[in-house]
Structure formats: structure tokens, C-alpha cells
Amino acid sequence: MVDNVIAVRDIGKAFAGVQALDGITLEIAPGEIHCLAGENGSGKSTLIKVMSGVHAPDTGTIELNGKTFSKLSPIEAISNGVQVIYQDFSVFPNLTVMENLALNAELAAHRTFVSWKRMRAVAEEAIAKINFTIDLDEKVGQLSVAQKQLVAISRALMSDAKLIIMDEPTTALTKREVDALFAIILDLKARGIATLFVSHKLDEVFEISERFTIIRNGKSVITCLPEELDHATFSHHMTGREFDDDHFVPEHVSEEPILETRGLGVDGAFADVDLTLRKGEILGITGLLGSGRTELALSLFGSKPADSGKILINGEVVEVGSVRAAIAHGIGYVPEDRLTEGLFLERSINSNIVISEIDSFVSKFGALDQRKADAEGQRWVDELKIATPNPANPVNTLSGGNQQRIVLAKWLATHPKILILNGPTVGVDIGSKHDIHRILRTLASEGLGVIIISDDIPEVIQNCNRVMAMNAGRIVAEIDPRRTTESELAELMSKDPSTIDGKG
Amino acid sequence: MSALTTLTPLRDRLTRDPHVTRLAVILVLLLTFFMLVKTKNFFGIATWQSMAVQFPEFGLMALGVMLTMIIGGIDLSVVGVANMTAIGSATLMMSIAPTGSDSPQGYLAVVAAIAFSLIVGAIAGAFNGFLIAKVKIPAILVTLGTFELFTGIAVIITGGKPASGLPAQYGEIMAQRVFGIIPMPLIIFILATVVIALIMYKTAFGTKLYMLGSNETAAQFSGLKTDNLIIRTYMTSGIYAAAAGLVMLANYNSAKADYGSTYTLLAVLIVVLGGVNPNGGSGRLSGVILAVVVLQVLSSLLNTFPNISNFYRPLIWGGVLLLVIVVNQWTKKNRLSRLFGVKGNKS
Numbered sequence: 061m062v063d064n065v066i067a068v069r070d071i072g073k074a075f076a077g078v079q080a081l082d083g084i085t086l087e088i089a090p091g092e093i094h095c096l097a098g099e100n101g102s103g104k105s106t107l108i109k110v111m112s113g114v115h116a117p118d119t120g121t122i123e124l125n126g127k128t129f130s131k132l133s134p135i136e137a138i139s140n141g142v143q144v145i146y147q148d149f150s151v152f153p154n155l156t157v158m159e160n161l162a163l164n165a166e167l168a169a170h171r172t173f174v175s176w177k178r179m180r181a182v183a184e185e186a187i188a189k190i191n192f193t194i195d196l197d198e199k200v201g202q203l204s205v206a207q208k209q210l211v212a213i214s215r216a217l218m219s220d221a222k223l224i225i226m227d228e229p230t231t232a233l234t235k236r237e238v239d240a241l242f243a244i245i246l247d248l249k250a251r252g253i254a255t256l257f258v259s260h261k262l263d264e265v266f267e268i269s270e271r272f273t274i275i276r277n278g279k280s281v282i283t284c285l286p287e288e289l290d291h292a293t294f295s296h297h298m299t300g301r302e303f304d305d306d307h308f309v310p311e312h313v314s315e316e317p318i319l320e321t322r323g324l325g326v327d328g329a330f331a332d333v334d335l336t337l338r339k340g341e342i343l344g345i346t347g348l349l350g351s352g353r354t355e356l357a358l359s360l361f362g363s364k365p366a367d368s369g370k371i372l373i374n375g376e377v378v379e380v381g382s383v384r385a386a387i388a389h390g391i392g393y394v395p396e397d398r399l400t401e402g403l404f405l406e407r408s409i410n411s412n413i414v415i416s417e418i419d420s421f422v423s424k425f426g427a428l429d430q431r432k433a434d435a436e437g438q439r440w441v442d443e444l445k446i447a448t449p450n451p452a453n454p455v456n457t458l459s460g461g462n463q464q465r466i467v468l469a470k471w472l473a474t475h476p477k478i479l480i481l482n483g484p485t486v487g488v489d490i491g492s493k494h495d496i497h498r499i500l501r502t503l504a505s506e507g508l509g510v511i512i513i514s515d516d517i518p519e520v521i522q523n524c525n526r527v528m529a530m531n532a533g534r535i536v537a538e539i540d541p542r543r544t545t546e547s548e549l550a551e552l553m554s555k556d557p558s559t560i561d562g563k564g
Numbered sequence: 565m566s567a568l569t570t571l572t573p574l575r576d577r578l579t580r581d582p583h584v585t586r587l588a589v590i591l592v593l594l595l596t597f598f599m600l601v602k603t604k605n606f607f608g609i610a611t612w613q614s615m616a617v618q619f620p621e622f623g624l625m626a627l628g629v630m631l632t633m634i635i636g637g638i639d640l641s642v643v644g645v646a647n648m649t650a651i652g653s654a655t656l657m658m659s660i661a662p663t664g665s666d667s668p669q670g671y672l673a674v675v676a677a678i679a680f681s682l683i684v685g686a687i688a689g690a691f692n693g694f695l696i697a698k699v700k701i702p703a704i705l706v707t708l709g710t711f712e713l714f715t716g717i718a719v720i721i722t723g724g725k726p727a728s729g730l731p732a733q734y735g736e737i738m739a740q741r742v743f744g745i746i747p748m749p750l751i752i753f754i755l756a757t758v759v760i761a762l763i764m765y766k767t768a769f770g771t772k773l774y775m776l777g778s779n780e781t782a783a784q785f786s787g788l789k790t791d792n793l794i795i796r797t798y799m800t801s802g803i804y805a806a807a808a809g810l811v812m813l814a815n816y817n818s819a820k821a822d823y824g825s826t827y828t829l830l831a832v833l834i835v836v837l838g839g840v841n842p843n844g845g846s847g848r849l850s851g852v853i854l855a856v857v858v859l860q861v862l863s864s865l866l867n868t869f870p871n872i873s874n875f876y877r878p879l880i881w882g883g884v885l886l887l888v889i890v891v892n893q894w895t896k897k898n899r900l901s902r903l904f905g906v907k908g909n910k911s
Contacts, residue, residue: 387787401785404778406845415775416786418768428768
């Protein structure tokens, strides 16, 4: 056996009492393309951060370059050849390609003065390594997602990398761009550079990976060769569940749509969106990052009012020009990022739940009836089984799944007629994910119109009775999830927009 | 027994909020030191009365600044508002009741001046809030700018000289001693504290302020009228600054554009010392009130040492402010140790 590039052994890491990693072992050989797979919240990101020196593990060791560390600093990780390409690529959007590429080298050399000539030479050398051509003076913020990624890869290769960790690198790429990326990964392999490929997209990982490590709830489930796995066993290892074809079937769907849009558009984000939602339905909208899915949600919720088109509620054209207008029309919105958009982290659980309806607890004389508000909070804590000893505790004492229930409770407390959820189970553990899905199904059967916006394909396929695929700002297809496979849907989402003419 | 039962919730509260506990301890230590070192001053009622006359000046300003800091902003214009409104109301009083007017005329002037001052304070504060909420300029820049603006207006009205010659009735009312011992400014401060406590803890507005300060995006997504909340907060701060201006007007029996120049820093210091998070979202009124008292006692104590010149004040206040911020960061777990830890790794 060849010496490993990196080996982590028995890594354990807990955050605030939650065991994120528990005795994980992972070895990567030189030039190996290794796939790290696991569901959201399984500990993949934490493991990457341990390997790149961002987090110090509580237990276990990291062997790197023949040296054993009990914890790494980011500098040590880089100088030993570990490079991470994060989902957001960590590039500086306001700097040019050249500056992005040459900056690290300039900083590492502790130079005081800048030589533009030297920086240009460094940058040219960097992009030559992976044979791609790009205008070095373009601002990185102007580039496409795939180009940004290539910049990030070139930058990673500059510092004599032995292992490149790619965190969900294909999330926002079209099929053609994914193929180009795979060509580069194979090229790196030929030069003896190992890749740790983090993903939960089945097709891709089978196409490229030579070895798999699957983790679940912070524990290694299996490390094996691709021959030993098929789709079903892979999913089973990831989720720990047997896949039953448990599709959502709406019980009572109203005749009249509760929400309709006609030719809805926001300049530069999406256009010509026609959708209908009936009471009792769960409508899925899926698309890649940048497909316009979030902007669509925000315009339905009045936070980014539409530039063109109409929104109809119960058959009447309404103006949704602000969040308050949307709430008044009975629309609730569970945002994409609950930490920055949904929660008041240092405030109490109760006040987080009641904030949107707080004015209904004010007496005639303007005094707030705190007791009534607390009772309402407690009611939702019980209803949604939010695990907390005391609803007066701040929200940041809770786990991701419980936090998401609070955001949900806040909206349910306003008695919405339409509930829009953007990424309802991102960063939520599997148990809570299941519970949240069950809650949504119950809500729909009680007559709520629910829209789930998500790029988690299994999530929309299982929990929605109709799914619309968005691609490059347009609805490209509406599918029946019972007759569509995950890969077909993925195909629709990631098809290069230039090959789609009009509606697919 | 009954004393015990009333003490328990108090003790609960003390242990729950480390800032309040710390301040209470500091206050007790300070008072003990005062009593031992300057026994004569400590037991003289005049010492306490002069304190009670003085601290409402910056105490009222601090209450306003506290609200703005709870929503994650800051109000550096309070001294400007106080001086501008004081000069404005002094001018108004003197024109309604010039020297030699009879006393009903004087009282009319006083009432008009108080109303005028509070209204102008509200407008000035709303102007701050408008620039912050609608024009989206950071609060620190807006209020630094309007501080100069308001001070400039004050300079122009008076030509830079003190505005004096107020009707005697004003001084008479403000120099009242309720029950023969409690000075009027202290009554005003207590009243203002009660009002702000009701706003913070008994209205939906108060709860919304904390939520807004905790996460503005989430507040918008929850359907709060964030712009309106911001404007109303700065308006309240403006009204409190104007009230401080009225107290200063009485204490100096005149108004001038550059009175109370150290109060900006002092008000911010009090609010931070009282445990309000400068990033917004948390902090308690009780902490801020304690901080007001602590700083007044410290200030009076310094006064009793003739060889510590008043020129040392800004140095002492600035030093205390930085120290408090550092200590606060320290108690937030690991912040400092991580900083030093990284340094240690590099070497």
C-alpha cells in the first residue's frame, strides 16, 4: 500500500454538546479520487474543516505527509498540500482574476510592494496548469459559476497541492461544465494529485469516484469500492432507511387555485413564470443555485416585488409590494438561511415564535400581554415538539432541526393560507427532516397551500404532488414526481440553458 | 422571612445578568471607598443633592442612546440636540417673557419652551432616523454629521455666546426640592426612567426593538415595519436628549452651543457599561441605570480630590470605556484566548 496523502483516524468533534463527528477514519492515497458522501448534516463539512485545519478535533489524529497531528492549523494544512475548494469558492469578487490568483503567493512571500508584472506572470502560470483561458483582468464577480470554480482550482494548485478537497463542486454547474470539471480532476490524478469529492449526487459520484466513504450522523458507515455499491445500497447507507416509495398524495385539493402567477418576472432573475397552487397541494419548485428559485420565492413574499406579471390570490389580482402585504394576504415564508433571515438568535424561543403576530397581544391601552404571548409560544413548542427545557431560553441553544421548527411555528402562528418554504431542511438532521416533512404533509391535508423550493431532489420528489423545474430563470418543465426519477429531474435542472428553447 | 422572599427574585436577576451583578459590586466597592476616604463628603446631604442635580443631564441622554444601541445603532448627536433645543427654548422664553415681565407671563413662557424643546427634539431625532432607515446611511455617520449640524444651528442662533437672562420662573421650577430634599432634575430622571421601562418591557414596540437589533433581515422577513421602528427609536432618543437640554438649561441658567461636550462619550460609555450589546439585540435598563449611578459617584469622588484636574476626565472616561469593552469581549467565551492562541501557534 502506498503511503497515504492524508489519513484521519478516530476523529471526534462536538459542538455545544452535539456530536458532529464520532470516530471517523478516512484515508486517501496519492492520486486517488475519493468520494465523501453523506446527507445534509451528516458531518461532511465538519470533517472537511478538521482536515483543513479550521476546526480542531476533540479526539483522534491527522496524519499528513508522514507527520501526525492532534490538531492542524490552516497554515499547516496548506503547507502540507491540503487545499479546499468551498462551495462559495472563497474568491474575492471585487478583485480581478489575476489578483485572486496571485494574492496568496504575494502574501506568503511577505512582500511589502506589489509588482504587477510578477503577479501577472504568476497568474498566467497558474491558469496554464489546467489549460483554461480567461481574461486575467476581468473582475471575478463578473464570471460565471464554472469560471469562478476554475479560478479557485487554479489557485489551489499553485501552492503545490497534494490533495484537493471539493465541497459539493457540481451544485451550480450545468452538465457540460460538470464534464469539464471531471476532465480536470482526471488530469490532476494523472499528476498524482488526490481529490476528495464531496457530494450527494449519486450519478456523479459513481461516474468519477474510485473509492467511497459514506458517513451518517457523524459516523463512518462504510468505505468501499464503487463495484460494491449500487444506487439502492448507497442511499441506504446514506440515510439508514430503506427507501419506500412514500410519495405525497394530496387528500382534498380545492377546485379553485389559491395562488396563481401569470407571466411573473423580476429583471435579471427570472421571467414568465406561470404557476398555480391549490389548497391541499404541495408544489415543488426545484432548480440549481442561480436558477431564480429564491428570487421567485422572494417576489411571491413581497420582499423583491415582481417587475412584470401578476399575482392572483383566490382568483383576484393582488399587489404584493412588501412583506407586510404578503403577510396580510396570508402568505408565510420560511427563508433559505434561517440563521441570517429567519431567527433572532439571542432572543427567546417564545418571542421568536410570536413576533409576527405580536400586535394581536396588545391590549386597548397599548400594553403587551406578555402572559398571553408566552402561552402562545408554549402552545407551538408543544405542537411542533420543539425540544427545549424552557421556552424563555435563547434560540441559539437549539439544534438546527429545532430552530427550523421555530421558524415554521412563527408562520403557522400567523394562520397563513399559503406557506412558501425555501430549503426547508437544509442543515437539519435526518430525524427532524422527516418530522418537518410530516408536518408539511399534515398542513397540506388541513387545507394549506404549500410550496417547497429546494434543490434536494429526493425531498421534492417525495413530498410534492407536482414539481416544477427551473433553469436559468424559467420554468422548464412541470413533472409528476410519481412518474419521474431523480436523475431525470436533475437532468432538467442542469441542462445547459442554451440548449433549451422556450419551454421544455 | 418576607425580606427573604423579596430578595430571592432580586438575587435571581443579579446572577442571571452578569453585567448587572458586576455593576452592583463595583457600586458597593466605590461607595465603601468613598465612605472611608472622604467620610465628611460622603455623609453630607449636599454631596448627594449635587449629584442628583447633575447626573440627569447625561443620564437622560444615555437612556436615548440605549434605545438606539438596542436596535444596533448609535446616537452621537444627543449633545447637539440638547444644546440646540436648549438654546431654542431659551430664546423662545426670552421673547415671550422678556426681563421685567410678570410671573404668569413667565410661567406661560416656561410651558411653551418645554413643549417647544421636546417637539424640536423629536423632529431632530426623526431626521436622524429618516437618514438611517430610508437613506440607508450608517447610524454612526448620520449622527456624527447631525451632531455638527445641530451644534452649528445652535452657534448661529447665539453667535457662539451663551444665551442667558431666562425668566426667573424657569429656574424657580427646576430648583424645586420635592419633600424639601429631592431635586427636580432627579424627579425628571425617575419619570423618564419609568416611561422608558414601560416602553421597553410593556409594549410590543419594546419587544420589536430587541428583535430588530438582534437581526434586521429576520425582522423584515417577519413583517415588522423596520423603517418605522428605526425612526421612532431615534425620535425617542431626540426627545430624551431635549429633556437633558432642559435640565442643563436650568443647571447653568443659560444655554451655549458647546455645553456638555464630554457627554457624548459618557452616554455611550454608560450604555456599554450597562451591558447593552453595541451590535444590538440585548441589554437591560437596570444595567444602564446602575451604570449612570456608578459613573456619577466616580465623578463626584474625583471632584473631591483637588489635585485631579477636570482635564483628566476625558482620559478617564475613554480608558474606562475601552476597558469595559475588552472585559465584555473577554467574558464572551474564548474570544481573547483564541486570539492569543493563534499568536502562540505562529511563533
